[in-house]
Structure formats: C-alpha cells, structure tokens
Amino acid sequence: MALRVFGLNIIKNNRNILQNVGKTNGVPTNQGAAAALYATQVTVEAAPAAVQKQKVSKAMKSYLKRANEHDEFMKTQHLEFQIGKRHLANMMGADAETFTQEDINEAISYLFPSGLYDKKARPTMRTPDEVFPARKAAEFDETGRPFHSMFYTAKPNFFQLLHDIVEETNKLNDLEERMLRRGNKPDENQKLETAGFQLLPKEHLERVLVEQIADIEYQNFSNSMERLIASPYAYKSKAFIERFLKPLIDQSKQLEVPKPKIDEQGRQYITTYECLRKTARADVTVRLPGTGKITINGQDISYFSVEQSKEQLLFPLHFCDMLGKVDVEANVEGGGTSGQAGAIRWGIAMSLRSFVDQEMIESMRLAGLLTRDYRRRERKKFGQEGARRKYTWKKR
Amino acid sequence: MFRNQLGNLSRVSSQLQRISRVELMSTEVQPAESANSVINEFRTAVTSPGEHSALQLAKFYKIPAEEKKQIFAGGGLPKQYEQQIKTFTEACLMVRQPALELLNYIKNADLSKPAVRYVIYGDNGVGKTLTMAHVLHYGSLNDFLLVHVPWAPNWTKRPKESTNSSTQEGFIDLPFDAAAWLVHFKTQNAKLLQKLQLKTSKEYVWSKRESTPAGATLVELIEHGIARIKYATETTAALISELKLLSTGGQCKVLVAIDGFNAFFHPITRIFSDNKQLVTPDRITLTQPFLDITKYDWTNGICVLSVDKIAMTEGYMDSYMPRYLLGKTGFEHLDPFVPVHVTNYTDKEFLSCINYYMDRHWITKTQPGFEEQLKFMSNHNPYTLMQIVRGL
Amino acid sequence: MSVYPQHFVDPIINKSLQKEKAHELSHIPIKPALNVSTDSIFYGELKQKFTNYILKEGNSALARELLTKTFEIIKRTQIERLHLAKGDKGSIITDAETLLINAIENTRPLLHLSAIKRGGVKYQVPIPLTEKKSYFLAMKWILEAAREKERKVSLPEKLAWEILDAACGQGRVVKRKDDLHRLCESNRAYAHYRWS
Numbered sequence: 014m015a016l017r018v019f020g021l022n023i024i025k026n027n028r029n030i031l032q033n034v035g036k037t038n039g040v041p042t043n044q045g046a047a048a049a050l051y052a053t054q055v056t057v058e059a060a061p062a063a064v065q066k067q068k069v070s071k072a073m074k075s076y077l078k079r080a081n082e083h084d085e086f087m088k089t090q091h092l093e094f095q096i097g098k099r100h101l102a103n104m105m106g107a108d109a110e111t112f113t114q115e116d117i118n119e120a121i122s123y124l125f126p127s128g129l130y131d132k133k134a135r136p137t138m139r140t141p142d143e144v145f146p147a148r149k150a151a152e153f154d155e156t157g158r159p160f161h162s163m164f165y166t167a168k169p170n171f172f173q174l175l176h177d178i179v180e181e182t183n184k185l186n187d188l189e190e191r192m193l194r195r196g197n198k199p200d201e202n203q204k205l206e207t208a209g210f211q212l213l214p215k216e217h218l219e220r221v222l223v224e225q226i227a228d229i230e231y232q233n234f235s236n237s238m239e240r241l242i243a244s245p246y247a248y249k250s251k252a253f254i255e256r257f258l259k260p261l262i263d264q265s266k267q268l269e270v271p272k273p274k275i276d277e278q279g280r281q282y283i284t285t286y287e288c289l290r291k292t293a294r295a296d297v298t299v300r301l302p303g304t305g306k307i308t309i310n311g312q313d314i315s316y317f318s319v320e321q322s323k324e325q326l327l328f329p330l331h332f333c334d335m336l337g338k339v340d341v342e343a344n345v346e347g348g349g350t351s352g353q354a355g356a357i358r359w360g361i362a363m364s365l366r367s368f369v370d371q372e373m374i375e376s377m378r379l380a381g382l383l384t385r386d387y388r389r390r391e392r393k394k395f396g397q398e399g400a401r402r403k404y405t406w407k408k409r
Numbered sequence: 410m411f412r413n414q415l416g417n418l419s420r421v422s423s424q425l426q427r428i429s430r431v432e433l434m435s436t437e438v439q440p441a442e443s444a445n446s447v448i449n450e451f452r453t454a455v456t457s458p459g460e461h462s463a464l465q466l467a468k469f470y471k472i473p474a475e476e477k478k479q480i481f482a483g484g485g486l487p488k489q490y491e492q493q494i495k496t497f498t499e500a501c502l503m504v505r506q507p508a509l510e511l512l513n514y515i516k517n518a519d520l521s522k523p524a525v526r527y528v529i530y531g532d533n534g535v536g537k538t539l540t541m542a543h544v545l546h547y548g549s550l551n552d553f554l555l556v557h558v559p560w561a562p563n564w565t566k567r568p569k570e571s572t573n574s575s576t577q578e579g580f581i582d583l584p585f586d587a588a589a590w591l592v593h594f595k596t597q598n599a600k601l602l603q604k605l606q607l608k609t610s611k612e613y614v615w616s617k618r619e620s621t622p623a624g625a626t627l628v629e630l631i632e633h634g635i636a637r638i639k640y641a642t643e644t645t646a647a648l649i650s651e652l653k654l655l656s657t658g659g660q661c662k663v664l665v666a667i668d669g670f671n672a673f674f675h676p677i678t679r680i681f682s683d684n685k686q687l688v689t690p691d692r693i694t695l696t697q698p699f700l701d702i703t704k705y706d707w708t709n710g711i712c713v714l715s716v717d718k719i720a721m722t723e724g725y726m727d728s729y730m731p732r733y734l735l736g737k738t739g740f741e742h743l744d745p746f747v748p749v750h751v752t753n754y755t756d757k758e759f760l761s762c763i764n765y766y767m768d769r770h771w772i773t774k775t776q777p778g779f780e781e782q783l784k785f786m787s788n789h790n791p792y793t794l795m796q797i798v799r800g801l
Numbered sequence: 802m803s804v805y806p807q808h809f810v811d812p813i814i815n816k817s818l819q820k821e822k823a824h825e826l827s828h829i830p831i832k833p834a835l836n837v838s839t840d841s842i843f844y845g846e847l848k849q850k851f852t853n854y855i856l857k858e859g860n861s862a863l864a865r866e867l868l869t870k871t872f873e874i875i876k877r878t879q880i881e882r883l884h885l886a887k888g889d890k891g892s893i894i895t896d897a898e899t900l901l902i903n904a905i906e907n908t909r910p911l912l913h914l915s916a917i918k919r920g921g922v923k924y925q926v927p928i929p930l931t932e933k934k935s936y937f938l939a940m941k942w943i944l945e946a947a948r949e950k951e952r953k954v955s956l957p958e959k960l961a962w963e964i965l966d967a968a969c970g971q972g973r974v975v976k977r978k979d980d981l982h983r984l985c986e987s988n989r990a991y992a993h994y995r996w997s
Contacts, residue, residue, distance in 0.1 A: 209828045261828035305785060314788045319862050320797065324839045327785050332814075332840050336781055355836055379819045379826060381812025381834035388804050496877045498884055770880050773896040779842045799876070800869030801843055801897075 070157030083148065090141035097138060114139070149223055170222040171230065178237045181253055185244040192246070199245040210258040212238055217259065264378060273367045276300070283367045288360035290386055293348025297360025301368050303340030305330075309357065310344060322354035329362035329382050333369050355386060451761040451768070453504070458512060458547035461504050467758040469501040469765050472546060479600075480542075480549050483593030484559030485668075487538055489795065497769045505536065505758065507751045508543040514747065515547070515711055520662060524710040526703060526743050528670075530731050531751035534792025537715045540751055541666055544713050548664035553711070554652065555597045556702060558590065561669040562720040565678040565690055573683065574694050576643065581680055581688050583695045587641035590695075591634045594648070602628050607655055613647050615640045627651060642694045649698035656709035663710040665702055669720035671731075673700060674739030677722045703743065714743070753789035762791070766798055774801055805832050814840050837861075845898050847905065847936075854940050870957035872897035875965060894968075904967035908939040908974045912985040917994050926994045927985035942974045943967060 069077075101120045102109035117138055127135040152169070153159045163169040163176075192199070213221065215231045226234075238257060241247060247254060273281035281301045288295040307326065309316040317323050330336045341361055345353045362382035366374050377383055391400035398404050453468040455461060461470070477500040486494070494500045511527055518525055529537045548555055564586050574580035595602075607627045614620040619637065621630050627648065634644025656663045673690050680688040690696050703712050716734040718726045727733065731748060732740050754762060763780055766772045772779075787794035803809075810826060812834045813819050837849060848868070856864040875897040883893045894900055914925040930938070947960035966972025 208824060264828055264830055307785075307788075314785070315790065315793070320786070321837065321861065321865065323786055324841055325836055327782070327841070328834070328839045330785075331782065336785055351836055359833075375823065375827070376816060376819055379812065379823065379831055380814045380840070381831050384812075384831055384833040386833035492877075496880050770883060770895045771876070774843060774898075776842050782842050799873040801872070 069155050070153075072153060072157045073151065073155050076151050076153075080151070087141055087145065090145070094138075094141055101138070147223065168222075168224045168226065168230075171224050171226050171234075174222065175234065175237060177253070178234075178241055181250045182237070182241045182244065185241070185246045185249060188246050188249065189244065200248070203248040205242065205247040205251060205254065207242055207258065209261050209263070211261050213257050213259055218257075268383075270366045270374070273301070281368070283364040285360045285363045288356045288363070290355035290359060291348050291352030291389065293345060293352035293356040295343050295345035295353065295356040295360050297357055297364055298342040299361060299364035299368070300340040300342070302338060305337035306340045308340075308342045317350060317354060319350050319354075322350050325351075325354040325358045326361070328358055329365055329377065332377065332380060332382065333365050333373055335365060335368065339365070339368065358382070359385060451764040452501075457550060458508075458543055459516070459551060461509060461512065463509065465504045466506065466509065467503065467755070467761045469503050469761070472500040472502060474500070476546065476549065480545055480555070480597055482596050483589070485538075485542055485545060485557060490539065493795070497771070501765070502539060502543055502546075503536075503758065503762065503765075504543070505540065505751075506755075507531075507536075507749050508540045511540065511544055511713065511749055512547055515544070518711060520709045520711075523705040523708055524665075524712055526705070526712040526714060526746040527749055528731050528743065528746045529713065529715040529749045529751055530729055530734070532729050532753075532790075533718055534790050535751045535753055536791050537717060537751050538668055540749070541668055541713060541715055545664070545666055548666070548711075549597065551662075552601060553662045553664035554601060554656075555594075556649065556652065556663055556665045556699075557593065557597060558667040558669075558699060559593070561667055561699075562672040564693065564695055565672050565675070565680065566722075568680055571680050571688075574642070577694060580692055580694045581682065582642045583693065584638045584641045587645045587695050588635055588638045591631050591641060591645060591648070595628070595631050595635070601661075602626075605661055607651070607660060609647075609651055610654055613643075615643065621647075645695065646698040649702050653702060653707045653710075657707045659709060661709070663702075665699075665710060665712040666714075667699060667703070667712075668715050669717045670703075670714040671716040671734040671736075671739060672720040674736050674742070675721055675725065677725075700742070714746075754791055754794075755789075756784075759784060759789055759794075762794065772798055772801060803832075806830075812838075814838055816840075845902075847902055848898055850936070851901065851905075851940055854944055867957050867960075870955075871960045871964070872901075874957055874961035875900055878961070878965065900968045901964055904943065904964045904974075905936065905939045907970050908942060908967050908978050909935045910938055910978050910981050911935065913938070913981060914984060914988060917991075919994050924991040924994050925984075925988050926991045927988055928995060939974075939978075942977055946973050946977075 098112055098117060099109040101117060101124075102112040104124065105112075105116070105120045107116060121136055121138055125136045129135050152161060152164055159165070161169040161173070163172045166172050189199075212235050215226065215228070218231065218234065219226055238254070241250070242254060271283060273283050276282050280303070282298055284296060284298045286296050288297055307314045309326075314323055314326065317326070326341075327336065330339070330341070341357075343357045343360065345357055347353075348356070359382070362377055366377070366383070369377075374383075393399055396404075451468055453465045453470050455465055456470050456473065458470075477494075481491075507529065511529075514525070514527065529540055531537050545555060545557060564583055568583045569585035569589075570583070572582045572584060574582045608624050609621060609627065609630060610623060612620060612623045613630070615633075615637070619633075619640075621633055630644060630648055630651070634641045634648070652661070652663055655661050673696050676687075676689050678688055678690060678693075680693065682688050682692075702710075703714065716729075716731050718729050718734065721734065731743075731746075735743065760780065763772065763783065767775065783794065783797065786797055809830050809832045812831050813822060813826075814834065837853075838844075852861070852864050852868050855867055876895060879893060879895045879897075879900070883890055883895060886893060894903075910930060912927045913930055915928045916923045917926045918924075943960070943963055946963045947956060950956070950959045963972060963974060967974045
C-alpha cells in the first residue's frame with residue numbers, strides 16, 4: 014500500500030530495536046511465509062496524506078477517519094509507555110535507555126506485589142503493540158472497490174486459504190492420476206513425515222489470518238488439510254503444508270534424567286521427592302545394585318494389605334525387569350492405600366529412569382508410568398446429591 | 410523394655426549356641442539317606458519327625474491319615490491348612506529350620522531336669538502353629554503325653570459359656586471349653602493312656618454323691634469330666650496336677666503345647682462377670698492349671714509355647730517380640746525360656762513350596778518368571794503366599 | 802469428562818503393542834496408567850473386567866476378594882474331580898481363569914431383541930450384537946444368576962457353581978442365551994424392520 018507515511022514507520026522500527034523483547038504475538042519463523050501472504054496489509058498506523066477529495070468514497074472516508082484516530086491513539090500510548098518506562102527505570106535506579114521488557118516485568122512485580130492467583134489478573138506494563146492487537150488495513154481503494162474477490166465473505170483471508178488448499182489437493186490428485194496411468198508409484202523415501210507435527214491451533218491460525226474464525230470453520234480447515242496430507246504425493250506440496258504445521262515437543266526427551274549419586278556403600282542411588290497421587294505424598298529412593306528389598310516407612314511390602322497396591326508397587330520394577338536388582342526405600346504419608354501405592358509407583362518409575370536405557374524410558378512413558386496422575390476427588394455441588402448426581406426429581 | 414528383653418535373649422542364645430554346635434556335629438555323623446527315601450526335590454519319605462535332619466530341610470513329609478486324625482482332630486492346624494489338606498488329599502508339612510532346631514533341643518534335653526520352656530515367636534503367618542504341629546507329631550510318636558491347647562485365645566475371646574465358679578469365689582468357669590479340651594486330650598492320648606494305665610494319687614470329691622477315688626485311672630477321671638460338664642473345669646485342674654505328679658515320678662513324659670500363650674496374660678478379654686465387669690484371664694479357672702504346668706517345678710516334661718500377635722486385641726499388636734506380647738508378668742512367669750524365632754521362607758523353602766503347589770495342581774499358570782512375581786508379591790511369607798496362590 | 806486435555810492418549814502396557822505404535826505416539830503425551838492395570842503374569846483382561854462388574858459402591862478390595870474366593874472354590878471342586886476321575890485326567894481343567902473364559906464364551910449371545918416402532922406397532926426386531934456388548938451381557942447374566950440365591954449361600958459359592966455349569970455348556974445362563982436365540986429365531990420375520 015502506498016498509503017504509509019515513512020517517517021512514522023522508521024520511528025516504529027527504532028522503537029522495536031529499543032525494546033528488543035520478543036513480542037508474544039509475533040509469529041515464529043516458519044509461519045513467516047504465511048504471515049507474509051495474508052497479513053502484509055495488517056497494520057495501519059498512517060493516514061494517507063494526499064487523497065483527492067471528490068473521488069473518495071464514504072467507506073474510505075470513514076476508514077481514514079478511524080485510521081487516523083487509531084494512529085493518534087497509538088502515538089500517545091507509545092509516548093506514555095516511554096514515559097512510564099523512564100519513571101520505572103528511575104525508581105529502580107537503572108538506565109532508562111537499556112531498560113528492557115524483562116526489567117519492566119521485574120520492577121512491576123516488585124513495586125506492585127499482587128496475591129491474585131491468575132497471572133493474567135496481576136498488574137503488567139507492556140508495549141502498546143502487544144496490548145492493542147494489530148488491525149487490518151483498508152481492503153478497498155479510494156472508490157470503495159474491494160481488492161479481494163472474497164471481500165464480502167467478511168473473512169477473505171480464511172476463504173482464500175481454503176481455496177488454496179483445495180487447489181493444491183486437486184493438483185495432487187491430477188498428478189496421482191497421471192502417475193497411475195504411467196504406472197509410476199509415489200516415492201516412499203520422500204513420504205511426508207507428520208508424526209512430530211500438529212496443525213496450527215485455532216488461535217494461532219487466527220493470528221496468522223488476522224481474522225476471527227468459528228469453530229466449525231476451523232474444523233473445515235483441518236479437514237481439508239488432512240485430506241491434503243493424506244494424499245500419497247503430499248511431499249510435492251511440502252512447502253505449502255509445512256506453513257500450517259507446528260512442531261510438537263518430543264515427549265521422551267522432555268524431562269531431564271537425573272544422574273545417580275553414590276552413597277556410602279558405593280551404590281548408586283536416586284531419590285525422587287514429592288511423589289504425589291491423590292492426597293498421598295512420598296519420597297522414593299532407589300538403589301542399584303540391590304536384592305529387591307522394598308522398605309516402606311520401615312516396613313516391608315506387607316505395609317500394604319491390599320493385593321492391588323502390592324501389584325502397583327511391583328509394576329514399574331517388573332516392567333523394567335529390575336525386580337530383584339534394585340532396592341527401594343519409600344517414606345509415604347497422607348492419603349489412603351491406593352493413593353500411597355500410586356505415589357510410590359510413580360516415584361519408583363521416575364527414579365528407575367536413571368538406571369535403564371532410553372528405549373525403556375520411552376516404553377515406560379507409553380505405559381503411562383511416567384505421567385503424574387493428577388486426578389483428584391471432585392467436589393460436591395450444591396443443589397446436587399454429589400459431584401454429578403442430581404437429586405431425584407419430584408414433581409411436587 | 411526392649412533392652413531388658415534383649416538381655417534375656419542373649420543370655421539364652423549363648424546357651425543355645427552350645428547346643429547347636431553339638432547338633433551340627435551329630436548331623437554330620439548321620440548316615441546318608443537311602444536312595445528310595447527321596448521321592449523328589451521337594452518331598453521326603455521320612456515320615457517320622459524324630460529322624461528329620463538338615464538333609465530333609467525345606468522338604469515336605471506326609472503325616473499318615475490316622476496319626477493326623479488322632480493328633481489334630483480337635484484343632485491344632487489352621488483352618489485354611491485343614492482345607493488345603495482336604496483338597497490335596499494328603500497332610501503334608503514342610504520340614505523347616507525352627508522345627509528342626511526345636512526337635513534337636515527336645516531330643517537332647519535332659520528330662521530329669523526341670524521342664525524347659527520353648528517359646529515360638531514370629532510375625533503373622535510365618536508358620537508358628539505348623540512348627541508346633543511338627544513338634545506335636547514328634548511328641549505323639551515318641552510316647553509323650555500331649556497337653557495341647559490348640560488356640561488359647563478361644564477361651565478369652567469367644568468362650569462357649571461362662572458361669573460363676575462354685576469353688577473359688579470371684580472366679581469364672583468355662584465348663585464347655587474345659588469339656589471340649591478334655592475330649593481333645595482324650596483323643597490325642599487314648600492309646601498312650603491305655604498303655605500306661607496311670608492312676609490318680611488322691612481322692613477327688615466333686616459333690617456329696619460324686620467322687621473319684623484314689624487309684625482310679627486317668628481315663629475314668631477324664632470320662633467323668635466329660636460326662637459331668639459342670640465339673641469339667643475342676644477335672645481339668647485335677648488332671649493336670651496329676652500329670653505333673655506322675656511325670657515328676659517318672660511314670661510318663663509330658664509335652665505341653667499351648668498356641669497363643671500370651672492370651673493368658675493379656676488383660677482384655679470378652680468375658681464379663683455378673684455385674685458387667687471385664688474378667689481378666691487370671692480370674693478364669695481354666696487358665697490356672699495351664700499356668701501351673703508351664704512352671705519349672707516339675708520334671709520329665711517339655712513346654713512348647715507360642716506367642717502370637719493375633720492373640721492380642723486391637724491396639725496391642727505393635728511387635729511380635731515375646732517381651733512385648735507377654736508383658737511383664739508373663740515374661741517373669743516364663744523366664745528363663747528358650748526363644749525360637751520362626752521367619753519367612755528362605756528361597757529354597759519358597760521354591761520347594763511352589764513346586765509342591767504345582768504338583769498338587771494348585772498353581773496352573775506357569776509362565777516364565779511367575780515364581781519371581783509370587784516371591785515379591787508375598788515377600789516370602791507363607792500365609793500371604795497361600796492367600797495369593799488360591800485365586801490364580 | 803476427563804481432567805486430561807483431549808490430545809492425551811490412553812497408555813499401552815503390552816510391550817509388543819507398544820512397538821507398533823511407538824513411532825506414532827512419540828510426540829503425544831500419555832495418560833497415566835490406571836491403578837488396576839499391571840503387567841503382572843497373573844493379570845487377565847477378562848478377569849479384571851469381571852471384577853469391575855462384581856464391584857459395588859467402589860469397594861474394589863471386596864470385589865477382588867470375592868472373585869478370588871470364587872476361583873478358590875472352582876479350583877477346589879475341579880481338583881477334587883481330578884482326584885476322583887479314574888482315567889482321562891487330561892480333560893479336566895483346573896485353571897479357574899480358563900474356566901471363567903470358557904463360561905463367558907459359552908454364554909455370549911449373538912443377537913438380541915430390540916423394540917422398533919413401525920406404523921404405530923412395536924416390533925421385537927432381532928439385532929446383531931457387537932463383541933463388546935455380547936461380552937458384557939454374558940458377564941452380566943452370570944452375575945445375575947449368581948446374585949439370585951438364598952441368603953445363606955455366599956456369592957462366591959453360587960458364582961463358582963454358575964461358572965462351572967456354564968463352562969461345560971449347561972446351567973441357567975446358557976439356557977437364557979439359548980432362549981434369547983430362539984426368540985430371535987422366531988422373530989426373524991421382522992428382521993427387515995431394522996432398515997426399512
């Protein structure tokens with residue numbers, strides 16, 4: 014758009030350098046391309062300077078007015094932010110020029126301590142760019158003609174995206190047909206790998222498109238994306254697909270495995286503190302090598318009288334083939350039998366990670382031994398008999 | 410309190426070491442078992458407990474049906490074990506270290522000296538009663554008169570009927586329990602009583618019309634007690650004092666076996682007097698003769714007693730140590746005694762037990778590693794193992 | 802309603818099953834294993850399911866105890882039979898879990914009747930059952946038969962009899978299944994109402 018005033022843009026850039034803190038709503042690098050396609054005309058901070066009056070349509074006029082107001086507003090906001098930052102820096106005895114966003118956060122939490130539970134409810138001070146989200150630039154020219162053919166859908170970017178996806182799919186289908194006729198098969202080696210990826214979540218997609226979309230629309234998007242990915246020649250449009258994929262965290266490498274320590278007898282040991290399950294809490298120490306001795310609060314496994322709890326204790330040990338090879342000591346308090354057994358089970362599993370190979374850790378993870386079970390008793394609700402059950406309905 | 414107990418234990422254990430050293434030598438001298446007596450790795454053909462030695466350790470031996478019926482008809486084996494015997498169609502006992510130790514002591518004991526008290530102790534379900542059963546079997550085969558109380562807490566916890574004693578003021582009689590015990594005594598020792606023809610030393614006058622003259626056989630005395638339930642308690646007392654006299658006189662040998670002995674010293678019972686007051690065990694007439702026979706003022710006898718957590722009531726089950734379970738009075742009553750600790754299975758015993766169960770079709774799931782699983786689930790405890798295995 | 806987010810996946814305990822899905826699940830968080838699941842040798846899925854059906858008011862220790870007692874009684878009777886049998890000892894199964902599985906397989910219905918309204922008239926239409934539902938019905942029937950007893954008889958005792966009966970294809974539960982099948986057979990004329 015030729016409607017920008019460059020001077021202001023420069024100011025904006027300078028400010029960005031000034032506060033070299035990553036914007037939380039900034040798009041990660043691999044979505045940069047998507048952002049470039051659909052969100053180039055995102056921000057408008059400038060009002061068009063010279064517009065011939067007689068040709069300007071009503072829509073454009075009102076838009077220009079709004080844009081001007083917004084620009085003014087943002088300018089004052091930025092100024093106020095700068096002043097506020099300086100004040101803060103003075104109060105904290107720091108240099109205002111090098112006062113970063115992190116310093117601001119620190120200062121705020123120090124000067125305005127808040128006991129509110131939700132972090133969002135606590136006082137903050139952030140750049141106006143973050144606080145006031147970006148707005149779309151004008152989507153029509155001076156005469157009021159929309160640029161985009163799907164302007165009247167009110168979500169042109171989104172529908173354009175759907176359009177593109179279908180186009181890609183059709184292209185791939187044609188390719189497949191042609192290849193089939195020729196007797197060629199898709200290349201197995203180049204197969205698109207999507208195991209570690211996930212489609213962009215709805216909020217993320219909205220940010221990319223600068224449009225609010227409904228749940229069902231997101232559903233349509235994900236359905237058509239899945240159809241595209243399912244195509245045997247999906248690797249041909251890899252670049253397109255990857256713009257809408259988000260890498261997932263590798264679960265097995267997520268938690269760091271602690272290094273075992275050495276005790277007085279020269280045995281390796283690991284202590285896991287805070288093993289929680291229901292209302293029970295346990296500390297579990299696993300020692301290698303051992304003879305399979307299990308000590309719970311100074312007693313042996315007969316501490317648990319219920320058979321199921323004993324089985325639970327032995328579950329991780331038996332699963333890793335460590336039965337009889339390690340010693341287990343546990344201190345447990347609170348909760349009931351099942352909760353205590355669950356807490357110790359988790360503790361043993363977590364500690365055993367240090368003594369088994371990576372493959373076994375992954376296997377334990379898949380068996381659900383390394384996930385903490387944070388289900389709790391559900392509270393009773395008023396007007397109901399219990400957590401879910403309602404009172405028997407009586408007509409009168 | 411524990412230091413006190415430890416002191417006593419150490420005093421006794423030094424004595425024991427001396428004995429056991431002698432024993433070790435004697436086992437070495439014994440001839441090797443003949444080939445046909447070994448059936449397989451978990452069974453032995455030696456059915457006489459007197460001949461058991463370290464060679465038969467962790468092996469099962471079979472109690473012949475008549476002997477089992479004679480000794481354990483009135484109790485003496487745990488209920489679940491009886492059930493198991495019925496299912497397996499044979500009564501088998503494992504030869505275990507504590508029983509062997511006890512048998513060694515008994516075999517080498519000098520009977521002319523005052524009676525020695527052996528106290529079997531151990532955690533729940535480790536096999537105290539079965540150790541005692543093993544000793545009882547030995548006793549009955551070696552001409553001991555058995556004075557056996559299958560489970561003493563039965564008298565304090567669930568008596569059949571309680572009446573005020575007619576002879577002793579303020580005491581409580583348990584006539585039915587006494588009669589039941591007399592029947593038990595009779596069946597256990599019927600053959601031996603027939604053989605020895607023991608006579609009473611003095612006349613017992615029960616009432617104006619009834620009396621047992623001096624010189625009557627003990628069988629007559631017992632018969633009278635069973636027939637006249639009212640006098641059963643006094644008959645018991647008379648019988649036991651007679652037995653003490655007779656054995657001191659060298660006419661017979663007596664093996665006293667009382668399971669759950671600490672119940673006699675536990676102040677809480679379920680018996681109430683007429684004015685709704687709790688009756689302590691020392692106010693029960695039936696306990697008197699058995700306390701009397703566990704003293705060391707007589708010879709030609711052996712006392713095998715067991716102390717058990719389950720014999721106590723709720724809140725008194727913290728430890729299985731004799732000092733704790735017997736309390737001060739009980740401990741002083743028995744002091745000095747020989748403690749015999751019964752422990753959980755060793756690995757060898759455990760495998761032998763598993764093999765036996767498999768032999769009797771009791772375990773049918775035999776995937777690799779099942780022994781390991783059972784071992785850790787049961788923590789080598791015999792009773793827990795039994796409980797787990799039954800549902801497989 | 803679960804406390805875990807929707808993308809969490811149920812745990813897989815069997816190691817061979819894990820291998821198949823390991824690649825797929827490497828980036829997906831897993832729900833924790835339930836406290837009834839183990840990889841113990843003595844774990845049986847059907848056994849566990851049956852325990853859950855015995856369960857009343859969340860007393861799982863009792864439910865387990867009842868099933869254990871049932872198995873004990875079954876084993877005792879079978880071993881007694883084994884000792885009594887003259888020849889042919891191989892045909893007597895002493896494994897209680899196998900017997901339970903046999904009993905359930907023998908009492909599984911294939912069809913059931915469902916009321917469908919056509920033209921103002923309700924027709925009892927035979928409809929095939931899914932595998933899961935048929936297992937459920939079999940277990941439910943066995944339990945119902947066991948719970949219908951005199952007060953003096955304990956549940957494990959009666960349950961053991963029912964299982965032993967059903968395992969050799971006799972008894973009330975098998976009869977109930979046969980009755981249902983017969984009814985379905987006689988109502989086969991209405992079968993087309995399922996889709997028309």
